Amino acid sequence: MKAALISAATLKSWLRDGAELAILDAREEGEFSASHLFWAVPCPLSQAELRAPRLLPRRATRIVCVDGGEGGYAGKLAAFLATIGCADLHILEGGTRAWEAAGYELFSGFNVPSKAFGEWVEHHYGTPSIDAADLATMQAEGRDMIIVDSRPIAEFRAMSIPGAIDVPGAELAYRVPAMVPRPTTTVVVNCAGRTRSILGAESLRRAGLPNPVVALRNGTMGWELAGFTCNRGRDDRYAPGTPPDAAETLxxxxxxxxxxxxxxxxxxxxxxxxxxxxxxxxxxxxxxxxxxxxxxxxxxxxxxxxxxxxxxxxxxxxxxxxxxxxxxxxxxxxxxxxxxxxxxxxxxxxxTDAMEGRLEAGHPAATVPDLPKPRTITPADLAARLAAGAAAVIDCGRSLAFRAGRIPGARWGVRTRLAALAKDLPADRMLVVTAPDPALAALAAAELAALHPAPVAVLEGGTAAWAAAGLPLHADRRDPPDEACIDTWLRPYDRNEGVEEAMRAYLAWEIDLVHAVERDGDAPFGAW
CATH class of the missing domain: 3.40.250.10 (Rhodanese-like domain)
Known part of the structure; x- marks a missing residue:
């Protein structure tokens, strides 16, 4: 089935007609974050087999595929979606360039609807906040307060406000009431920037917590920009189990x-x-x-x-x-x-009764129909081949993970760019693909085998299995360089240069989102 081309004006009208509509952007996340439609969702070609089935539980919904107008990406995504049963397929003719040329708003950044909503919440509810200097003064004076970080534990470990306790998002209204000793105890909510600080603080206020609640303005970024130091590697977290006041919080x-x-x-x-x-x-x-x-x-x-x-x-x-x-x-x-x-x-x-009845355990793996069955190699066998100069490793995981720890000598690559990478790979040794998801590794290996004459195999268990076997990892924060990390939106502190400038630009961008949303006109927050 061939997807139909539609104009920017048609897509704009569809956003307002009240019917189901999914806008999928086929570019890599880093490319997507440079400029995209407000309600577009990243579904990069390199991840489409894993991501699209989860994003589209009903394949009959109306779908528009988008790219940046470079030509080809949106069409390739639409062709793949047709193979998994999507029938109502369309392509935005000219991509985001045509959207902008029609006079419509484009957005940079990532998770834009949510971040714009956070700014709207602050304006709408008047969420109180304090800056880093105020918080530091409160700490120095020994004020009666608790600092709760609303991010997942992995982000908390990376950087946290001294004295903070990790209580992610929806856990706040569930757990904080039992954590505060007195109704006069001030609760300070922080995240890395603004959104989760605001939503976390306002969640406690909307849930009727009697305590004074404030958001830490600009989060850990604001803390470091003010000259204070974040902790690294902390695991301070809420107590597990059901809180004693669960009925009241509900x-x-x-x-x-x-x-x-x-x-x-x-x-x-x-x-x-x-x-x-x-x-x-x-x-x-x-x-x-x-x-x-x-x-x-x-x-x-x-x-x-x-x-x-x-x-x-x-x-x-x-x-x-x-x-x-x-x-x-x-x-x-x-x-x-x-x-x-x-x-x-x-x-x-x-x-009302989610836990009653049959339950299943674990985290189910993604199912990819007709997944290729590649040749595999164990970490020990790969180590021996590398020592003999008989193998080359291609890592198709996230660029930031590659920076943090990769198999020595590995090359980083994105599936959609394998053709360019293959030209520089040796023909006299086995090519071994590693990726965090075995399905992604199998797909990349099959594509690489079609591009290159050398034998191709997949590393069993990926780089995690290599590390678990006690084999060495190499880290290099500058490989790949910032400009090559097309697969991800780089947070300010992921960058190698201009971190403070990037932090300030990011915070200014978040604050301005509410105005960009007004210009766009398709997100009536709070008034659906």
Missing amino acids: ARARRFADANGVRWITRAAAQDLLADPSRTTHLFDVRDPAEYAEGHIPGAVSAPGGQLVQATDGWVATRHARILLADDTGTRAAMTGGWLRQLGGWDVFCL
Whole structure:
């Protein structure tokens, strides 16, 4: 099936017609972040087999594929989507260049709808905030306060405010009430920049926490820009288990959810919605990933509530879809649902009995139909071949992970750029592909084998297995250089030069988003 070309004006009208619509951008995430449509979702060709099935649970929805107008990427993505059963396929003629030429707004950055929503929340609710100098003074004076970091633990370990405790996103309204000793204790919420600080602080306020609650203005970036030092490698985190006041936090969270149009249904009714072929319906488990792994509804996708609101474009591509949210006590689902309703106007349902009935454990691997079955090689065998000069390694993982630790001598590559890389690879030795996902490695190996005469194999278990076998890793923060990291949006502190300048530019960009959204006109936050 051939996808139909549509104009920018047609796509603009579709954004406003109330029907389901998914806009998928075929470029790599770094390219996408330079300039894209507000409601476009990154689905890079290099990850399409893994990402598209999760983004598109209903293949009959209306889909528009976009690129930057370079020619080819959107068409290739549409051709792939046709192979997995997508039928209502379209391509934006001329890509983002045509969109801009038509007078419509383009956005830089990543997770733009969520970040713009955070700025709207601050304006709409008047979320109070303090700057880094104020917080440092409060700490020096020994004020009665608690600092909670609303990011996932991996980000917290990378950098955190001294004295902070990690309580990610949707966990805040669930756990903080039991963590504060007195109603007069000030609660300071921070993230790396602004969005999760604002949404975290406002979550506690919307949930009726009686304590003074403030966001740390500009988060850890603001802290370091003010001349203070962040901690590295800390693991301070909330106590696991169900808080003693779970019933009370649910009652408060439910009032917030109900006020924003969230509906409550049983697990059986949720299955009926999932079986409805006329609507796109997602089922997300919003608990911590470790809780999800212990047992979840079969078919549910792990999407920790705070991250789901912070990065909706990582999970939901379809405008006007239905979203079903599950957790064990309801608080995290209720808070997540209330924010999702205000952000994107999706039809949101929270399950009342999510943990009753059959559960499955673990994190299911992505299923890729007709996945090639490549030749494989163990870490020990690869080490021997490398020592003999009989192998070359191509790492198709994330560029930032490659910087942090790669097999010595490995070359980094993106699947969609393998043709250029293959020209420089030796023909007299085995080419070994490593990637964090075995499906991604198998796909890259098959493509490389079609481009190069040398035998190609996949490293069993990837670079993680190599490291687990006690074999050496090499780190080089400058390889690949910043400009070559097309697969990811580089955060300011991922960059090698101009970090402070990038931090200031990022914070200014976040603050200005609310004005860009007004110009765009297609995100009536809070008024769907």
